[in-house]
Each structure stands twice: as C-alpha cells, then as structure tokens.
Amino acid sequence: MSEIYDVAIVGAGPGGSAAAHYLSLRDFNVLLLDKCTFPRDKTCGDALTPRALRILDDMGLLDDLLKVGHSLTDVAFFAPKGHSVSAPVPLKESRTDFLLFIPRLILDNIILERALASGAQFQSPVRVTDIVQETQCTVIKGVHHNRTVEFKARMAIVAVGANMKLLFRMGLLKKTPQVMLSARAYFEGMSDMIDAAQCRFDGVPLPGYGWVFPLSKSSANIGAGFFRTGLSARWMPLAAPRTALLAFDAFIQTPPLQRMLRSARQVGPIKGYPLRMDFARSPTFAERVLLVGEAAGLVNPVTGEGIDYALESGKIAADYLTRMFSADDLSIENLARYDQFLRERCQRLLVLCDKLRFLYLNPLFLNRVIHSMARNEDLMTLFMNIAIETRTRTCTKDSLPEQFRRWSSDTIKVLHSSNEGRCCSWPTPALTGTR
Numbered sequence: 196m197s198e199i200y201d202v203a204i205v206g207a208g209p210g211g212s213a214a215a216h217y218l219s220l221r222d223f224n225v226l227l228l229d230k231c232t233f234p235r236d237k238t239c240g241d242a243l244t245p246r247a248l249r250i251l252d253d254m255g256l257l258d259d260l261l262k263v264g265h266s267l268t269d270v271a272f273f274a275p276k277g278h279s280v281s282a283p284v285p286l287k288e289s290r291t292d293f294l295l296f297i298p299r300l301i302l303d304n305i306i307l308e309r310a311l312a313s314g315a316q317f318q319s320p321v322r323v324t325d326i327v328q329e330t331q332c333t334v335i336k337g338v339h340h341n342r343t344v345e346f347k348a349r350m351a352i353v354a355v356g357a358n359m360k361l362l363f364r365m366g367l368l369k370k371t372p373q374v375m376l377s378a379r380a381y382f383e384g385m386s387d388m389i390d391a392a393q394c395r396f397d398g399v400p401l402p403g404y405g406w407v408f409p410l411s412k413s414s415a416n417i418g419a420g421f422f423r424t425g426l427s428a429r430w431m432p433l434a435a436p437r438t439a440l441l442a443f444d445a446f447i448q449t450p451p452l453q454r455m456l457r458s459a460r461q462v463g464p465i466k467g468y469p470l471r472m473d474f475a476r477s478p479t480f481a482e483r484v485l486l487v488g489e490a491a492g493l494v495n496p497v498t499g500e501g502i503d504y505a506l507e508s509g510k511i512a513a514d515y516l517t518r519m520f521s522a523d524d525l526s527i528e529n530l531a532r533y534d535q536f537l538r539e540r541c542q543r544l545l546v547l548c549d550k551l552r553f554l555y556l557n558p559l560f561l562n563r564v565i566h567s568m569a570r571n572e573d574l575m576t577l578f579m580n581i582a583i584e585t586r587t588r589t590c591t592k593d594s595l596p597e598q599f600r601r602w603s604s605d606t607i608k609v610l611h612s613s614n615e616g617r618c619c620s621w622p623t624p625a626l627t628g629t630r
C-alpha cells in the first residue's frame with residue numbers, strides 16, 4: 196500500500212513552503228509538490244513588506260535574507276503629473292520596519308530549503324491535475340515526466356498561486372476572477388537611482404502603477420501592472436495599452452525611466468503574469484482541502500502584494516491543521532473555521548482596498564493626494580499603511596481623513612459626468628511646489 200502522508204501541499208511558493216515548514220516542525224509527515232524544479236523564477240516585483248518579513252523572521256530566515264537582499268526604508272510616490280513625495284516605512288519598533296528586495300529565484304528557494312530542513316519531503320516536477328476524495332484520505336493526481344502519479348494524504352493544501360487550472364478542475368472556481376495584468380524585467384547598470392522604492396503613477400494606465408524596485412544601487416526590478424476589467428477600469432482612457440507587455444513598454448519609454456535606463460542593460464526577458472485579488476469571493480476550503488495565498492485570492496488589491504498574505508495564510512493553515520489533527524476532527528465544519536478566521540483577519544481590509552482602488556487610483560485624486568502628503572503627516576502615514584503595512588483594525592472607510600472623503604465624492608462626480616463612464620480628460624487641481 197502506498198504511503199499516506201499527513202498533509203500533501205501543492206505548490207512550493209511562499210504559501211506552500213511556509214505551511215510545509217510549520218507542519219514539519221510539529222512532526223507531521225508532509226509532502227510538498229511543485230510543477231517546477233527549484234530554484235525557479237516567479238514573475239514578481241520582488242518586494243517584501245514588513246508583514247512578510249515578520250513571518251520570515253519567525254521562520255528563522257531574516258538574517259540570511261538580509262545577506263542577499265537590498266533593504267530600503269523609504270517609498271517614493273510619483274503622481275500622474277510627475278511630482279513626487281518620499282515616505283518612510285511606519286516605525287513599529289520592530290526589527291522588520293523596512294522593505295527588502297530579493298529576486299524570487301533566490302527567495303523562494305531559501306524558503307523551500309527551510310521547509311525541507313524542518314523535515315518536509317519535496318517532489319518535482321509534479322504537475323498536479325486533480326485532487327479527489329476517498330473515504331479515509333484525499334488523492335492527489337499528477338504528471339511527473341509524462342507519467343501519471345498519485346499521492347495519498349489525510350489533508351491537502353492547495354498553494355498554486357494564480358494558476359487556476361487545478362481550481363477549475365476541482366470545481367472551486369466557476370469563472371475566471373478579475374485579475375491585474377502585469378509584467379516586469381530586470382535591469383543592471385542603471386543611472387539616477389534614488390534611495391527609495393519607486394511607485395509611479397506617471398506613464399502607466401490607471402488604475403494601476405509602475406514600479407522601480409532597487410535590487411542594488413544600480414540594478415532594479417522594473418514593472419507595470421493595471422486593471423482592464425471591473426468597475427475601476429472605467430477610469431482608463433480608451434487609448435490605454437491593452438496588454439501587460441504594452442503597458443510595460445510604454446512605461447519604460449517615459450522620460451524619467453529613459454533617464455534611469457540610459458546606460459542600463461536588460462537582464463533576462465520581460466515576463467508577464469496575472470495577479471488574482473478576489474479573496475472576498477474566493478473559496479478557501481473544500482472537503483479535506485485548504486487553500487492558501489494567491490490560490491485563495493489573497494493579494495492586496497491596491498498594491499498587488501501577495502507574498503506577505505501567502506506566508507501568513509500558510510502559517511495559519513498549519514496552525515488550524517495542527518489543531519484539527521490533535522482533536523482528530525478533519526470535518527468540513529472544522530475547516531470552515533479556517534475560512535472564518537481568515538475573513539475576520541483580512542476581508543475588511545482587502546474589500547476596503549478594492550474600493551480604494553476604484554475611487555483613488557485615478558489622476559484627479561493621485562495628483563492631489565501626492566501633493567498634499569508632503570505637508571500632511573497623517574495622510575502620509577495612512578497612504579503608507581495602505582501601501583505596505585496594511586493595518587487591519589484602524590483602517591476603515593470612516594477613519595479616512597475628511598480630505599480623502601471629499602476627494603472621493605469629487606471623483607464619483609467626474610465618473611458620473613464622463614462619457615460612457617470613461618474619463619479621457621481630468622479637471623486639474625491647482626498645484627504649487629514639490630516636483
């Protein structure tokens with residue numbers, strides 16, 4: 196009879212490997228599967244937020260990551276009109292009050308190695324094609340070098356990121372959710388780099404943003420992402436780029452990017468990948484199955500950060516499974532508690548960010564707010580909390596400053612008065628100073 200693992204985890208990204216680490220530490224028999232052989236690349240901006248760093252620290256990885264990553268404490272926001280403001284990461288007096296940038300080729304391998312050192316077993320390349328239930332266990336079916344393979348486990352964790360094929364096959368997704376389209380490339384030998392991560396709303400289709408995330412003083416991960424569907428895409432001019440690669444191309448042709456890239460060399464191809472951000476509508480469990488990370492739509496809808504949520508949900512899934520195993524209760528009712536906990540923890544913030552994206556990622560609002568942030572510390576802290584720290588308790592619609600609410604109502608008026616709901620020109624707020 197084939198071995199029955201306690202937990203089989205599909206996907207060895209940050210979510211799957213974090214879950215594997217925490218479960219293996221507690222002596223569960225864990226099998227981790229991935230369709231790729233590691234180290235493998237993952238299309239990403241490579242930014243780790245303080246939230247992500249907290250879990251990586253808890254996993255005992257922070258010191259190693261600091262040796263290979265590039266850390267920064269400031270984020271510079273560039274308005275559609277080009278003026279900018281630099282904001283520091285809010286200090287919480289912890290050892291993770293900064294941002295760290297590490298190519299995913301390196302990061303994901305370090306996290307996987309940690310899981311293996313804790314006792315998890317890893318098999319790759321195994322492309323999982325289906326997960327079905329038997330009376331006493333769950334069966335994970337896949338393909339390994341053109342041969343079909345099967346693994347049995349008492350429980351399964353699905354951590355496949357934005358790859359939705361398996362979820363459709365399992366009936367967990369019925370239609371393709373709204374995604375952010377994005378693309379990135381690496382550059383070396385860059386000029387005029389500033390000592391901050393750059394989030395740029397100039398030269399990209401809105402709602403969306405472009406980024407220049409430094410990996411050293413002269414190299415960076417540069418990318419652009421935007422939404423083409425959903426309510427928030429009504430802001431986009433009809434002539435805006437229609438694919439991630441076109442948006443990326445337009446972004447790097449803008450004068451500020453051309454200045455930075457004048458003597459730079461692109462390293463590797465430009466890669467595009469979608470980003471799921473539909474946690475509010477996504478299932479997080481099924482019979483003997485838990486979903487973690489982006490497979491559950493857990494990504495910040497304003498910024499596109501998902502590594503932090505993947506790590507957090509991987510740890511939470513491990514905690515829940517540990518409790519379920521010790522209570523010897525693997526019922527679906529018990530699994531529903533995981534869903535309830537995740538929703539209590541993340542739903543309010545992620546739904547708020549979804550709304551913020553619709554109301555605020557437009558030229559009218561961004562030109563104003565980035566101008567005002569330079570003089571208003573509360574506004575700066577709020578913006579940073581949304582952008583990277585994402586505090587769950589204090590950030591609600593009612594806690595937004597009066598200015599935010601007034602500008603939102605201006606935004607809605609413009610949306611209503613624009614032709615066919617698309618905004619091709621914007622009233623320009625009076626701006627002075629900071630460029």
Ligand SMILES: Cc1cc2nc3c(=O)[nH]c(=O)nc-3n(C[C@H](O)[C@H](O)[C@H](O)COP(=O)(O)OP(=O)(O)OC[C@H]3O[C@@H](n4cnc5c(N)ncnc54)[C@H](O)[C@@H]3O)c2cc1C
Pocket residue numbers: 205206207208209210211228229230231237238239240241242243244321322323324354355356357358361377378379418420467468469470487488489490493494499500501502503505
């Ligand atoms: C362009 C871009 C920029 C981004 N920038 C950032 C950023 O700067 N910071 C940030 O925090 N987040 C960023 N994100 C989001 C972030 O990359 C993801 O949210 C995060 O990787 C999710 O982690 P995960 O573990 O859930 O899934 P993933 O990291 O996607 O890992 C999933 C794993 O599952 C494997 N897999 C998939 N399907 C199967 C299958 N059927 N069988 C076996 N294995 C399978 C894959 O090979 C992969 O290794 C960005 C995303 C994109 C596309």
